[in-house]
Amino acid sequence: MEVIVDRCAGLDVHKKTVVAAVRSPGTGRRKRDTVVRTFSTFDADLVELRVWLTELGVTQVAMEATGVFWKPVWQVLDEGAFEEMLLVNPQHVKNVPGRKTDVNDATWIAQLLECGLLRGSFVPPVEFRQLREITRYRRQLTEERGREVQRLQKLLEDANVKLSAVVSDTTGVTARMILEALCDGERDPEVLAGMAQRKLKAKKDLLARAVPGRFGDFHAVMCRQILNHIDYLDRAVTDLDEQIDRLVSPFAEARDRIDTIPGIARRNAEIIVAEIGVDMSRFPTPGHLASWAGLCPGNNESAGKHRSTKTRHGSPWLTSALVEAAWSAVRTKDCYLKVRFWRIAKRRGEQRALIAIAHTILVICWHLLAEETTYTELGTDYLAGRDQPEHRRKQLVNQLERLGYQVELTAA
Incomplete structure (x- = not known):
């Protein structure tokens, strides 16, 4: 195939090593030369990789998106003066089966790159990568808080505390006061029901029937741990919200x-x-x-047949x-x-x-x-307003006929 990029490099990235294959114009009968070196993924060695690629005159670099291992390699190389860096989907660079080695993988990536057969994935700037990490972590903590609330409800059902049948939020003000009192040893239903706030004051009778159930010392220990974890997650999400507000302020x-x-x-x-x-x-x-x-x-179409879409x-x-x-x-x-x-x-x-x-x-x-x-x-x-009147009329008539009606239309 026609060579588009004179000097390029393909990287096979792993957790501990990076195999780099550089393709460049050859001498004599050899039209293309390949030079392969293996580097460690320690920061100093990645800097050495960047210097080596620069000395060889490499203009384009391509690597596979392998988990999170590509990120430090990309960050170090991004500080270089390369014309283009490509992060490619591993599915797009699969080699033919057999003789699979790290050297062959790196060389294959370099060969595809020199022929212009690779398409880079979207890699956002560093500020968006940081914003991604923190928003994703906040979502994970929010989901974990939801799971903790479900564990709390499961524990209360085990203790036959029917608090969720009376209040809509088992972590709300009234429910939290009742749970704290239960953990401290209070078992009088009238005292517990007297902690109702606002609209729940009208449901004191139901609250008195819902608590304390069979809430014992074991349930108190478990409930205390779950409530403490929920409080920790609330504080963590609040702190992340402040950091996200700071990072997103330019946008x-x-x-x-x-x-x-x-x-x-x-x-x-x-x-x-x-x-x-x-x-x-x-x-x-x-x-x-x-x-x-x-x-x-x-x-997905083959032989005139449309398959799964x-x-x-x-x-x-x-x-x-x-x-x-x-x-x-x-x-x-x-x-x-x-x-x-x-x-x-x-x-x-x-x-x-x-x-x-x-x-x-x-x-x-x-x-x-x-x-x-x-x-x-x-x-x-x-x-x-964008419907075609004739098409709409036929559609409505067909619906009525499928319901068993005979339709005769008369213009108004």
Whole structure:
């Protein structure tokens, strides 16, 4: 194949070592030369790798996205003067079976790179990589808090404390006061019910019947540990919120634009900004962004037959944030997204409709960031105005006929 890049390097990255293969113009009958060296992944050795590649005149570097091991290598090489660095999907650089070694893998990557056959993945700038890490960790802690609350409810059911049947939040003010008293040894139902606050004062009789159940010393020890863990997670999430506010402040305008979309709250907007960035020049069209995120239908056709069109795997953090926003938008009154959801759900089911709304929200995000504008609500009648009258009439008639009616239309 035609060589496009004169001097390039392919890296096979592992936890302890990096195998680098450099391809360059050969001498004599050899059209291309290959030089291979192995480096340790300690920082000083990675700097030596960068210097060595620079001395050989390498202009482009490619490596596989291997877990988290590629990150320190990328950070060190990113400080060099290379024209382009590519982080490629391992599925895109699979070699032919047989004779698999680290040297062969690095050489194969370099050969694909010199022929221009590799496509780099999206690697955001360092400030967005940091924002990604902290928003993902905050979400993990939030989910862990939810699991702790479920463990607390399971423990209370084991003790036959029916607190969740009376209060809506077992970690709310009234429930927390009652649980603290139970852990301290209080067992008088009237005293426990007397701790009711605000609206729960009208449910003192139910509270007195719900507690103390069979709450014993064992349950007190377990309950105390769970409550302490919930408090720790609350403090940790609060601290992370402060750090995220500091990191996202340079991109606050973009976050606020995304926050105008129905269904998206401030914290979800921060996750979206962290995952896709604010520079949409990386994605020429909304379709490119949706494809990268794994929220567009697949395309699998062979011999005239269309096979599965399920979405492929994308960023789970971005997908979960968009799906959560889609559920919120579906429950929003007088919202275009809600009408679109139910129109699709009637034909394709609610799960497919939900992914379609998540895709629509991502497309809206692209337009808001690329055009530097805010969301404009289209209204509930927008889709009805775009319907073709004849098509709509046939559709409604077919629905009535399937229900067993004979339909005769008379113009009004």
